[in-house]
Amino acid sequence: MVKGRELIGLPVITLDKGEQIANIQDVIFDPRNSKVLALVTEEKGWFKGARIIPFKNIYKIGEDAVTVETSDAELNANDLAEIEKFSDEEINVIGTTIITESGNNLGVIEDIIIDIESGYI
Incomplete structure (x- = not known):
């Protein structure tokens, strides 16, 4: 498990050439799933126009880097249909106050915890 904020700034390294191709700037997730x-x-x-690495293209997420097999793992966000449906709606859960159905304030979301094997939050 890793916190979403811990991924920000990590280098992305290719396994085939050992080159750094990018740094992680953000995490896109589907809140419905x-x-x-x-x-x-x-x-x-x-x-729109962002460069992304689909979760399925990630080889491993480590403490010091994210690895992918080749530089082809990085795509334009517009090329991935799953991302396209989120491009027009801004969904940001960080800073959201959580209230139960009975009206109890549970607090504010400060980060997300990601299972690095499955991608589930």
Whole structure:
């Protein structure tokens, strides 16, 4: 398990050439399915034109780096249909206050915890 904020700034290293191709800038997740869709490597607006690494293209997430097999793992966000549906709606859970159905304030979301094997939050 890793906190989403711990991924920010990590280098992305290819296994085939051992080269750094990017740094992680953000995490895109599907709140309806509680799963990470991709890691953002270059932001441009609200994901339109951004460069991403789909979660399925990640080889491993370590303490010091994210590894991918080749530089082809990095795509344009517009090329991934799963991301396209989120490009027009800004969803940011960080800072959201959580209230139970009975009206009890549970607190504010400060981070997300990600299962690094499955991508589930």
